[in-house]
Amino acid sequence: MKKYFRISAFVFLVFLGYFGFTNYPKLELISGFSAKSVASGHFIANHTQNFIEQNDDAFDVIDWATNEINESGKFATSTVFGLKKRKAIYRVGLGATLINDDFDIAKPYEIPKRIQTKNNLTFPYGELEPKDTVFANVDYAKLNEAVANAFDTKGNNYKRTRSVLVIYKDKIIAEKYADGFTKNNVILGWSMTKSITGTLFGILQKQGRYDIYKPAPIAEWQNDNRKYITTNDLLHMNSGLEWEEEYDKISDATQMLFHDKDMSRTQLLKPSIYKPNSHWNYSSGTTNLLSGILRKQFKTHQEYLDFWYSALIDKIGMHSMLVETDMAGNYVGSSYGWATTRDWSKLGLLYLHEGNWNGEQLFDPSWAKYVSTPTNTSHGRYGAQFWLNAGSHFPDAPRDMYYCSGFQGQMVAIIPSMDLVIVRMGLTEEPQFDFNGLLIGIVGSVRK
Structure with a gap:
């Protein structure tokens, strides 16, 4: 014994x-x-x-x-x-x-100034409830079946969808929420926040304040071959910088999100291992580097904090949105944007209308084409801070579809050829959740 x-x-x-x-x-x-x-x-x-x-x-x-x-x-x-x-x-x-233990919680800090103007307009251009609109070319029975199929039935818990919203010609034609969720619940978009970060460069370019095709304004790169990396390369995720985006182990991405004080510098410090525009590599560090570059475009930290909301988020009525910051005060543009399902859809609508929001042009129409054009070596999967279907990743969805995508299956899909924006929020990704099935069901319910 x-x-x-x-x-x-x-x-x-x-x-x-x-x-x-x-x-x-x-x-x-x-x-x-x-x-x-x-x-x-x-x-x-x-x-x-x-x-x-x-x-x-x-x-x-x-x-x-x-x-x-x-x-x-x-x-x-x-x-x-x-x-x-x-x-x-x-x-x-x-x-x-x-x-971390060195962070001074008593230190004063600045917060963004929010402007939330009221008007008498209905969704999406105002806060009033949308008016019921019936389109003769929409098969509502088929549409509702496709949307309902995205949710778990009683006793099941594997699809884990929290919301689905379908907008056609600026009108909500389907909207459904899981038990415990409503149109008022804010949901973390994870990497959909990258599309918010990228959009701000389109706005600065429209304002004549930034040229994405010039070398990135980073002093630490000026004495080596990184000095040739442009903001365009960074937006396309093909800068050639070293980066490991893995979440089941200690990697560059997890080190940055759960350890680093200044997330804008994690990618900045990495060496170049490929020539720019020769190797696509998805990197949350690159997007946070872009957030740091945005910060340098303003004289004060307050102006940086305000710009994200005044130039884009509050401008298009995403008043529920909150983008969180790191210890150094940078917006974590790679991952930490919260908003209601309806407000997430407004980003898709802005792109569907090529930067025009109720008569005001926030970015040039060419910017929508820019972000939805495939990045070199991405095999049609990625544009500029947006994912694409140009390579038929979703075989039954239109090829012109491009979309914001986030961890656990967040999606804002823009389909210009169908005048559609589709939002799905949840806790499951492919293959556990059938995105292709959802998309084909919705698209198939709308006759051109």
Whole structure:
């Protein structure tokens, strides 16, 4: 019996050693993700801790974390098996920020000035409810079936769709929400935020304040071959800079999002391993570098904070949107934009109308063509901070479709040939969720 216990103890110690060796370095990322997710989900989206843990964070190893919300202090903390405690603080106007031990929470900070004008217009150009519109060329039975099929039936929980919105010729023709969600719920768009960041360069270009085809204005690159990288290369994700975008391990992307103080510098410090415009490589670090470049276009930090809202977000009535910042005060343009489903659709409508918002031209019509033209070596999958269907990734959807895409299956699809914008928000991606099936069902219900 003693021999049996010695063997069992040895096996347990070997297992414990292996587990510690393979997983201990990840614990800080796990607790960091969880603290940030709980703080944002609770203080921005008004979800309970239990709801967040049972839904948003119920995947992979994230559910190892133990979380605690401090209501009075407006922060959340997380640990994994009592180790690697992380903290995320919430600040009005800036959202939740994952902080380190050196962060001074008492230091004064600036917040963006928001302008929310009221008018007597209906959605999408105003806050009034849209008027019912019936199109003779829309098969509503087929449309509603396609939308309903995107949601779980009672007793199932694998599609995990939270909302679907279909807009045709500026009119809502279908809108459905999962139980517990309504048109007023803000939902994290994850990498759909990249399309917001990219759009701001189109606006600056329209204003004559920025040339994307010039070398990127980064002092640290001027003494090596990175000096040839243009903002155009960065927008297209083909700068040639080293980057690893993996989320199931410690990578450049996870290090940036859950450790780095200034996310605009993570990609900036990487070496060049390919010539610009010769190798496409998806990089959240590149988009946060673009956010840092945007910051340098303004004399003050306040102007940078205001511009995102005054020039785009509030300009098109996305008043529910909040873009969160990192410890250094940069907008995390790669990942942390929150908005209602209807407000996310407004970004799609802006592009459907080639930059014209109710008579005001925010970016040149050519910018819509620019972002929807395939990036070199992307095989028709990517444009400029937008994903494309030019390479038939969704075989039954129109080839001219381009879209914002985010982790866990967020999508704003723009289909110019059909005058359609389709939004799906949820917690599942391909292949678990059948995006092609949703798209073909909706497109097939609208006769040209």
